[in-house]
Amino acid sequence: MCEKYSCKSSRSGEELDIQWPIEASDIELHKQLFPGAPEASPDRKMPDFNHIHQELRKKGVTKKLLWNEYVNECRISGVRPYLYTQFCHYVSQEEQKRHATMRLHHKPGEKIEVDWAGDHMYIVNSKTGELTDAHLFVATLPYSQYGFVEAFLDEKEESWLAAHVHMYNYFGGVTTLLVPDNCKTAVDRVKKHENPKINKSYQELSEYYNTAIAPARVRRPKDKPSVEGTVGNITTFIIASLRNERFFSIDELNYAIREKLDEYNNAPFQKREGSRTSIFQEEKKYMRPLPEEPYHPSVWKKSKVQFDYYVPVEGMFYSVPFNYIKKEVDIRITDSMVEVYFNGNRIASHKKLSGHKNQRSLVKEHMPPNHQHYLDWDGEHFRNWAQEEVGHNCYQVIDALLKSREIEQLSYKSCMEVVRLSHNHSAEMLEIACEKLLSYQANPSVSNLRNLLASPKTLGIREETPKKKAKGITRGPDYYRR
Numbered sequence: 220m221c222e223k224y225s226c227k228s229s230r231s232g233e234e235l236d237i238q239w240p241i242e243a244s245d246i247e248l249h250k251q252l253f254p255g256a257p258e259a260s261p262d263r264k265m266p267d268f269n270h271i272h273q274e275l276r277k278k279g280v281t282k283k284l285l286w287n288e289y290v291n292e293c294r295i296s297g298v299r300p301y302l303y304t305q306f307c308h309y310v311s312q313e314e315q316k317r318h319a320t321m322r323l324h325h326k327p328g329e330k331i332e333v334d335w336a337g338d339h340m341y342i343v344n345s346k347t348g349e350l351t352d353a354h355l356f357v358a359t360l361p362y363s364q365y366g367f368v369e370a371f372l373d374e375k376e377e378s379w380l381a382a383h384v385h386m387y388n389y390f391g392g393v394t395t396l397l398v399p400d401n402c403k404t405a406v407d408r409v410k411k412h413e414n415p416k417i418n419k420s421y422q423e424l425s426e427y428y429n430t431a432i433a434p435a436r437v438r439r440p441k442d443k444p445s446v447e448g449t450v451g452n453i454t455t456f457i458i459a460s461l462r463n464e465r466f467f468s469i470d471e472l473n474y475a476i477r478e479k480l481d482e483y484n485n486a487p488f489q490k491r492e493g494s495r496t497s498i499f500q501e502e503k504k505y506m507r508p509l510p511e512e513p514y515h516p517s518v519w520k521k522s523k524v525q526f527d528y529y530v531p532v533e534g535m536f537y538s539v540p541f542n543y544i545k546k547e548v549d550i551r552i553t554d555s556m557v558e559v560y561f562n563g564n565r566i567a568s569h570k571k572l573s574g575h576k577n578q579r580s581l582v583k584e585h586m587p588p589n590h591q592h593y594l595d596w597d598g599e600h601f602r603n604w605a606q607e608e609v610g611h612n613c614y615q616v617i618d619a620l621l622k623s624r625e626i627e628q629l630s631y632k633s634c635m636e637v638v639r640l641s642h643n644h645s646a647e648m649l650e651i652a653c654e655k656l657l658s659y660q661a662n663p664s665v666s667n668l669r670n671l672l673a674s675p676k677t678l679g680i681r682e683e684t685p686k687k688k689a690k691g692i693t694r695g696p697d698y699y700r701r
Contacts (some may be wrong), residue, residue, distance in 0.1 A: 223593040224302065239494035264298040266306060268313040282307055326362065328505030330396035330433075333358045333383070335374055338458055341370070345467045353472055356382035357453055361391070365499035368453055368480050370472050380424055380516035387514075392426045392506030401434050419519045427514050429507070456483045503527040517553045524548060528585055532557055534576035598627050599635040608648035616663045623662060636665045644672050651678050 266289050274280050286306045293300035301309065336355035343350060345458040353370040356378075360366075367386045371378040387393060399406075399421075405418060417425070417432050425432045457479040466472040484495040522530045523542045534548055539548065539559050549560040552571070557580075559567040569580040583591055598621045605614040617634055624630045641649055652671040655678055656663045671677060 263301050264293050266298065266301070266309060268310065271310055272314070272317065282310060326505075327393070327502040328360075328507075329362065329392055329396055331358055331360055331386070331390070331394050332398045333386070334400050336453060338457075338459070340370060340458060340472060341466070341474060342469060343465050343467055353466075353469065354378075355453065355458075355476075356386075358382075358386045360394070360499065360502060362503045363495055363498035365484055365495045365502070366453070366480065367392075368457060368476055370469060370476060372469055374404065376404045376418070376420060376518055377516065380420060380518070383424060384514050384516060387428060387509060387545065390503075390506070392503055392508060393430055393505055395430060397425060397430050399432065399434055406434050420517055423517060423519075424514065427510065452483070487641050494679075515553045515555070517551050520550045520552065521547055522550055529579065530559060535572040536573075536577070536579045537567065537569045538579070538581045540585050541587050541590075596635065598631075598634075601631075601638075604638065609646045609653070612650050612653035612657060613637070614670065615657055616653045619663050622663070633665050637668065640672060642668065648672065648675065648678070 261631065263385040265284075271285055274285055275282070283303070286303050289306065290300045300306075305619065334357055336357050338355070338593075340353040340355065341350045342353055351372065354374050355370065356367075356369050356371060358367040367389050369382055369385055404418060404421070417434075421432065457476060460479060461475055464475065466475065467612040484499070487494050520532070522532070524539050524546050526531055526544055528541040528544055529538055530548060530550060532552060537557050537559065543566060544562060546561060549567070556570055557569045557571050558565055567582065567585065569582075572578045572580055601617050601621065602614060617637060620630050620633045620637070621627055623633075649672070652668055653663075655671055656668050660667060
């Protein structure tokens with residue numbers, strides 16, 4: 220060694236206080252003993268591994284192509300390249316370094332990982348034999364590996380929220396964190412360098428249970444390895460074991476799943492003592508208790524207020540104050556209530572309607588004042604108006620219109636049209652027209668009444684001057700005589 224390097228630059232093990240066992244690597248030990256020695260450099264050029272890693276991610280790029288490019292670069296630089304087999308060996312070693320993983324040690328009661336299973340089960344229609352997909356919601360406590368599974372007919376937001384409520388009730392406690400996937404029922408949007416925006420309904424659920432939502436990164440299954448592993452185990456333990464059984468309802472399927480789930484959680488571990496259930500009993504002590512009141516999931520939707528001051532919700536219609544017509548509002552839907560918000564302020568609240576579609580829930584104060592006036596009119600009100608304001612013949616016409624329909628409310632529009640005719644014609648003329656109409660028509664119609672009023676000569680009276688509404692700018696002749 221002294222022939223190659225100056226012995227003055229070398230140092231003994233006693234000087235460096237190097238003792239057995241030696242923890243340093245050979246390279247580090249060489250640097251300590253020979254600090255002045257130059258680092259050995261290979262006689263061949265090493266490939267640019269960062270460049271190769273990026274290029275291999277592109278479509279159509281192969282190691283053979285990159286090796287040819289590497290050889291051409293070496294020839295231009297005047298250095299020796301590695302052969303193809305050695306080139307692939309070094310590239311593979313470098314790629315393995317990039318796939319290094321860190322084993323995480325989970326704390327008890329810290330988080331729950333949730334996801335939809337990729338494989339489905341099926342519900343059989345007892346009449347047609349048609350198969351309907353049943354989607355499995357899976358949740359896992361990473362510390363104990365204790366699992367929860369429930370089947371739903373879809374993966375919509377309502378099912379997603381209900382699954383979480385059932386999951387918390389099954390676990391009997393709440394963790395600090397909730398780790399879902401980046402599905403639309405959990406996250407509204409995901410941008411590369413920004414925190415994901417949590418769905419409003421999902422955020423409301425997390426606030427109620429006082430837990431934080433930390434979605435896994437897109438296409439990063441290792442961010443929630445416990446639930447990913449549970450999905451695989453569930454596929455084998457539950458789905459495969461029930462593959463030959465037929466289920467005719469979602470409740471029947473969930474009953475069978477719950478039995479298999481209990482077997483899964485109670486099964487002893489292969490490489491550690493106890494079972495998921497036994498470890499969960501210890502973990503449960505670290506979980507926070509459930510809220511006293513049960514949570515009622517809510518779904519948020521956006522809608523525009525229609526010209527009739529209603530908003531459509533699941534085939535029903537709910538009124539809002541008329542001054543919000545054509546405004547975009549937020550609608551909060553629960554199993555019992557429908558609430559309407561504008562800029563964060565609640566402007567309407569209704570009890571949720573059920574039954575046949577197209578029902579309407581109306582609050583009188585939401586209507587314009589002139590609409591509220593007509594809301595009080597009913598059959599008796601129309602009859603009293605005709606008798607007191609016009610006469611007996613008009614009363615008979617109104618009475619005939621009300622009796623012409625099996626449901627009296629369907630004739631209110633025709634009666635209201637008679638009231639409007641009284642605004643443009645005198646009560647005397649309207650009474651004569653009704654008398655004339657009854658003389659030749661047993662079932663009077665509003666259109667015939669309107670035609671009679673349009674031609675006063677057929678009534679045997681002089682044409683009257685139409686009623687005119689006073690205008691604000693009309694002063695009259697007395698004003699100019701002053």
